[in-house]
Amino acid sequence: MIYHCNRCRYDFEASVPPVRCPDCGSRALRRATRAERVEYLQLMKLVAAESWDDAGLRRRAGNAAAEESPSPAREKELPVCSA
Numbered sequence: 606m607i608y609h610c611n612r613c614r615y616d617f618e619a620s621v622p623p624v625r626c627p628d629c630g631s632r633a634l635r636r637a638t639r640a641e642r643v644e645y646l647q648l649m650k651l652v653a654a655e656s657w658d659d660a661g662l663r664r665r666a667g668n669a670a671a672e673e674s675p676s677p678a679r680e681k682e683l684p685v686c687s688a
């Protein structure tokens with residue numbers, strides 16, 4: 606079940622009806638409306654996808670760096686500033 610805090614608008618999941626909001630401690634809780642449930646689930650999906658992507662990106666970035674490191678990085682001749 607997903608609940609909604611009327612005070613801080615925090616949405617959260619709980620298996621038993623919560624007494625207090627885990628975020629702000631308020632007792633002004635009610636069951637989330639359909640729209641709020643959808644919003645909450647979409648947010649959770651985004652968060653899950655995001656953290657997965659982050660891990661994947663870090664792996665890919667690490668591999669790319671390892672592959673590129675042996676190749677010589679040619680330094681371009683920089684124009685000497687003769688003031």
Ligand SMILES: [Zn+2]
Nearest residue numbers: 610613626629
């Ligand atoms: Zn709250």
